[in-house]
Amino acid sequence: MKMEQNKKTVWAVAEHSDGKVKKVTYEIAAFAGEFSRRFGFDTTILVIGRHVDPLAREIAGASGCKVIGIESDAAFVYNAEVYRHLLKKAFAKYEPAYIFIPHTATGWDYAPGLAVDIGASCVTAACGVKDEAGPLFVRQICNGKLNECARPLSERPAVVTVMPGSAQPEADATGNGSASILEMEAPQVRTKTMRHVEAPRASLNLQEAEVIVSAGRGVGGPDRLGPIRELASLFERGAVGASRPVCDNGWLPLDSQVGITGQTVSPKLYIACGISGAMQHTMAMKGAKLIVAINTDKNSLFCKAADYCVVEDLHRFIPALIEKIRRHKSAG
């Protein structure tokens, strides 16, 4: 009887650093909550840490969910081996059917190993759920040109990492949240976290910009960025951004990178030039009010994510656009 009850639980694993709960925690909680309502599960949020009680209570209060704080001295900082060990032990005790984890540099670091440890199916970077006689997880493949729906085996647990931004958290109005603490012994681990390095105080200008003109590989080379810079300079608070490959190739400095691992931005206008659109880029700028893509490939993810799409060679189109903007400004 106990077994059956436990099978009806899904977990969402929280993310935090430096004593602060990260926004993805509430997103993964909202994702798990929606999933539970649809498929008849109960949601529990797990948070792992040292001195975890205040975090557990904060999450319970904000989400209205049941929260289990896993308290362990070894979890004073994120460590993949520690997380896997503690989650495996907690899994053996509660046997949830699904474990939802944010698809972040932390989540994709420990989720695959956890799946192996507990013999679970593993689906990564899910961005939605479909119901076809049971849950299917929707994910993008081939740079978003195709979707894949993955159905984990029903007789196994499933570890699912979920793209940030896939569910919108709502402030809890029920006050039903509760927090309990589960103390666990510190495991022996081989990986030692030495230190963290903060991001260079870089592109504040990207954060503050009203207009971002971003360059992708389609621009063609570091010597061909002129039109991008000129277009950005036409706006009072304009800045130049870049896709990951452009920074990897050294065409623009790393601090101009827009992406989950770079800068997350929400300008009034985002013009993507020659960017095919990796998901990690589109996720980081979807807060922009107006998104324009200039790309020769109308099937690229970016053209689909944009509000407006210009399917032209950017080196022919941008000069024309610059001229029209100049004319508009002098007329206005």
Add this chain to the structure above:
Amino acid sequence: MKILVCVKQVPDMESDFRVNAEGTGYDERGLVFRINRYDEFALEEAVRIKEASAERVELTALSVGPERAESVVRRGLEFGADRGVHIVTPSCDMDAIEVASLIASCANNNNIDLLFFGIMAEDDQRCLVGPMVAALLDVPCATTVVKETMSWDRRCIEVERELEEGRREILEMPLPAALTIQSGINTPRYPSLTNKLRAKKQAIEVINSSGLPQPRKSGQATRTCLPPPLKGGVILTGSIEEQAERLVRIIHEKTAVI
């Protein structure tokens, strides 16, 4: 000291992708295949370690995949790998855990000290195989690595991982260990003509997957489909002049930044 670099063959990402007849993946017809870009960064990093080492390093490039995947093993040899291993599978329609099991059994037989992977494959974008191999072998693993320093005498490696918004985390792991490499860590080389000629002649060790311990099926059914159209995505039409004119109007009306 033995290093294994795992490389995958993927289609060119600029291609137009269609769903295959079975609805289980992309249609391979008309696609041009090449090495996964992230794996090139991993290869380059491993070759640099080999070149900088005073100790003898044996570097193996390994790929799991159908016949055509041989070309990416050869690419590994062109970069400077000493050995090329191709685990031939009937198709490329495999789960990450199946691929990881094949790699793990091969690594186990070879006493590998350091395993390199790209952070993900460009086609299925799963970020799974590297950390799964590490878990199967029970060795520590660091993902999204942007820098690493070998400490030969202490038999450990210090790695720098990229976190969100430009933060980084620095870890130390004893060998054997596995790393998944983030793009931009280096500039992958253009193999020299000498290396290309050597790679062309060199024999690749072919292992039939049916001869290895049969991988565990994670058994998830997948179905592939065209994504639904996102948001508006209005495609402007007309001459370049007309499109530019219209875009200026749209920007003016919707954002007032001009």
